[in-house]
Amino acid sequence: MTPDQLLAPPAIKLPALRSAVTGLPAYVPGRRSAGADIAALASNESHYEPLPAATAAVAEAAGRMNRYPDMAAVELRERLARHLGVTAEEVAVGPGSVGVLQQIITGLCDARDEVVFAWRSFEAYPILVELAGARPVRIPLDDAEGHDLDAMAAAVTDRTKVILLCTPNNPTGVPISHGRLEAFLQSVRSDVLVVIDEAYVEYADAGSGHDSLALYRRYANVCILRTFSKAYGLAGLRVGYAITTAAIAEGLRRTALPFAVSALAQKAAIASLDAGEEMAARVSLVKQERGRMTAELEAQGWTLQASQGNFLWIRADEQLLARLVDAFDAAGIMARVYPGDGVRITVADTASNDRVLRLLSAHRPLPTS
Incomplete structure (x- = not known):
């Protein structure tokens, strides 16, 4: 060892991000x-602007924002259950539908498991999958800018845990018909969770797409994902929800970031439902x-x-x-x-x-x- 090497300071090893994080594409918001x-x-x-009832509910709840929100969102879940004809045990709430989707992938996927989705579709899909250590499986859209369900079914392997169906699809706006979606569900293994992402469902014309609640009641591996960010005008408050089996919903509540949905968001969502x-x-x-x-x-x-x-x-x-x-x-x-x-x-x-x-x-x- 040379004298210079003896005098040189030791190399300093600094904290480093996981390779899965440094390799992620950045989500690009509008x-x-x-x-x-x-x-x-x-x-x-x-x-x-927000529905007047939602604004009033936020103003009323603001006086108690020194307190933590209800982590279980019981009142909101019960109101959603009445609105949709399910039980509160079948409802999981999170910070926007993307927050609930992160809970889904975290709750179901181990490292190297696979998540199948159409591409191009919602930009957060591959980011959330890779962050969980799972493998995103992108299936190109068909010539009509919609989901190629045959190709998606063919892409399912023993490692597939979740399939994401965005309908109407973001960014193309193309829905999946009820008949095509039901045929797809019949072709998929019952242990693969099929998430029907309906962020824009309120804007769909009657009869243009599917009846997700009817499919959910028929197929136990269906999970419905919705949000208050779009039609209800609560994008700035971040509240979404999933309808799924009681067992899966309980798991989603366990994987949720504690107190992620604010009391203001919960009250505004309830008021928005009441102003349907x-x-x-x-x-x-x-x-x-x-x-x-x-x-x-x-x-x-x-x-x-x-x-x-x-x-x-x-x-x-x-x-x-x-x-x-x-x-x-x-x-x-x-x-x-x-x-x-x-x-x-x-x-x-x-x-x-x-x-x-x-x-x-x-x-x-x-x-x-």
Whole structure:
């Protein structure tokens, strides 16, 4: 050993993140509005203010926010149970549906287990799976921008623990029909949990998709996942829930971060359920605007699938996508861009939607020969 080596300080080993964490893709949220003239259409939030009953419930509960919330969310679970015709034991609550989904994957998957889902779909799916040490199995969408259920069924192996079905699918808006979904459930092993992610179900037209509660009552391996973030307008409070067997629901409550759903969120969710007719009226207006935009864009020459969410999806190659990104930025419109795939645009108020229509009219696709 040289004199310099004898005098050199010992190497310091610093704390390091798990390789599973450093290798994760970052979740990319919709960009936030930076001014009054910006149309924030990237995050699929409700463009309406919270329901008045929810605002009043939050104001009333705020005076007790020095106390911990009910960790078991008993009152909310009982209200949801009455709303859906299930028991409170079959309901698990978490910080948004993505929080509940993390509880599901944590509760069911060991290292190297597999989770099957369509792609492209909700961007958090592969992140949550990899964080749990499980393996994400991405199945490409079919030509109609929907789930390729045959390919998903064929991808199930002995290591498959969970299948995620996003319907209507985010970001494409395409639902899964009841018949196709039931045939899929009949083909899947009964020990694989099939999670039907219905974040946008309130925006779906009657008869366009499936009856998840009927399927849940028929198939014990079905889990329904829903949220108050979209149609109910509580995105900032973070509350979602799952309907599943009492045994699985109990496991989800065990894996939940303690006190993750605030008392304000629980009270607002209950008040929002009680104001269901007002929420439905707002949803109806969004659906009217969605139909109007779809018809006009198709008249402009755009090819769209019939979205059943509160958003529209435009498939675009890299050249068209780059042109649209520049145009949206220049116009002060925040849309959600998926590199290599397309752009998702939230349906909002009429004035914002008209801005989108004018922009896309000026950048309509070139006719094919």
